[in-house]
Amino acid sequence: MLNYYGLDWIAMLLTFGSIYWIGERRRMGFVLGMIGNLFWFAFGVFADSPATLVANLIIFLLNLRGYLKWGD
Numbered sequence: 001m002l003n004y005y006g007l008d009w010i011a012m013l014l015t016f017g018s019i020y021w022i023g024e025r026r027r028m029g030f031v032l033g034m035i036g037n038l039f040w041f042a043f044g045v046f047a048d049s050p051a052t053l054v055a056n057l058i059i060f061l062l063n064l065r066g067y068l069k070w071g072d
Contacts, residue, residue, distance in 0.1 A: 011040040011043055015033065040056040044056060
């Protein structure tokens with residue numbers, strides 16, 4: 001069994017929190033999502049998963065875009 005140092009569990013909780021906060025119309029949900037993406041990215045490094053790395057880089061950028069456009 002591989003050890004990911006709990007990165008996957010932390011990333012999962014941050015992702016769920018992010019989705020919840022965005023659903024509550026709180027801009028900080030995007031920040032929580034970006035932190036979650038960093039944890040998913042670290043998980044992808046340990047898991048040697050290029051798809052996880054690429055997906056979370058793109059989702060990070062989408063979260064950043066959502067944060068920046070929130071008041072428009």
